[in-house]
Amino acid sequence: MTTRAQVDTLSKAQRQAVTLAQREMRQLWESIGNLSPEWQRDLLLDEVPALARKYGDIAATAAAEWYEQTRAQSVGGTYEALTADSFSDEAVQASIRYKAGSLFGDDPSALSGFLAASLQRWVMYSGRQTIARNAEHDPMHPRYARVPTGARTCAFCGMLASRGFVYYTESSAGGDFHKYHNECDCQVVPEWDGKTSHITGYDPDALYSQYLQAREGLGGNPDVTAILANIRRLFPNDYTDGVKTAS
Numbered sequence: 001m002t003t004r005a006q007v008d009t010l011s012k013a014q015r016q017a018v019t020l021a022q023r024e025m026r027q028l029w030e031s032i033g034n035l036s037p038e039w040q041r042d043l044l045l046d047e048v049p050a051l052a053r054k055y056g057d058i059a060a061t062a063a064a065e066w067y068e069q070t071r072a073q074s075v076g077g078t079y080e081a082l083t084a085d086s087f088s089d090e091a092v093q094a095s096i097r098y099k100a101g102s103l104f105g106d107d108p109s110a111l112s113g114f115l116a117a118s119l120q121r122w123v124m125y126s127g128r129q130t131i132a133r134n135a136e137h138d139p140m141h142p143r144y145a146r147v148p149t150g151a152r153t154c155a156f157c158g159m160l161a162s163r164g165f166v167y168y169t170e171s172s173a174g175g176d177f178h179k180y181h182n183e184c185d186c187q188v189v190p191e192w193d194g195k196t197s198h199i200t201g202y203d204p205d206a207l208y209s210q211y212l213q214a215r216e217g218l219g220g221n222p223d224v225t226a227i228l229a230n231i232r233r234l235f236p237n238d239y240t241d242g243v244k245t246a247s
């Protein structure tokens with residue numbers, strides 16, 4: 001069975017890769033400070049995808065090692081984990097182009113903040129994909145879940161985490177499951193042992209009952225956006241984006 005301590009180990013390794021990536025991003029940013037906006041943009045288009053790749057590969061390697069160790073502790077035997085590809089260069093470049101206008105405006109540093117936050121998601125992508133791909137290829141067929149790791153979680157991640165441990169395939173995990181916002185600390189976590197969660201602090205049943213309450217409270221057939229808004233209203237203190245009303 002997979003424990004909170006194991007999830008913390010995975011989470012820590014992923015965070016380390018992100019920290020190193022963001023440090024190198026800051027150095028890159030400082031090194032281009034005196035160049036023209038056009039030069040800055042072109043250099044970022046070259047260099048940032050390389051950073052996402054370099055540290056994504058580190059995150060993927062750490063996730064693959066973690067998968068092997070955790071699997072050995074759960075079911076014994078050996079298994080050679082694969083590493084997933086890094087976030088695509090084209091997608092990274094599209095994000096940079098989309099935000100590059102701020103280099104030409106009053107607040108170029110807005111782009112720096114955006115890149116640091118996005119780099120977190122791009123690097124984490126490689127680790128999460130590595131776990132998901134292995135869970136799908138592993139002959140022992142673990143289920144996997146999206147497990148929050150921070151003190152509190154947004155309603156969107158809570159909803160996905162409420163599904164608990166499920167068999168996913170590349171297609172069935174489609175839709176929202178592999179969508180992550182910047183700064184999201186959720187991990188993809190495999191479980192080889194039954195359907196129950198043994199991870200302290202992760203209670204998918206409780207999350208799911210909040211989801212149902214929010215859905216049923218609306219009546220009819222509400223869409224996900226409406227359900228999430230209702231979760232934020234009904235349980236303002238349980239979610240980072242809960243709606244606090246003045247009383």
Ligand SMILES: [Zn+2]
Nearest residue numbers: 157184185186
């Ligand atoms: Zn999350």
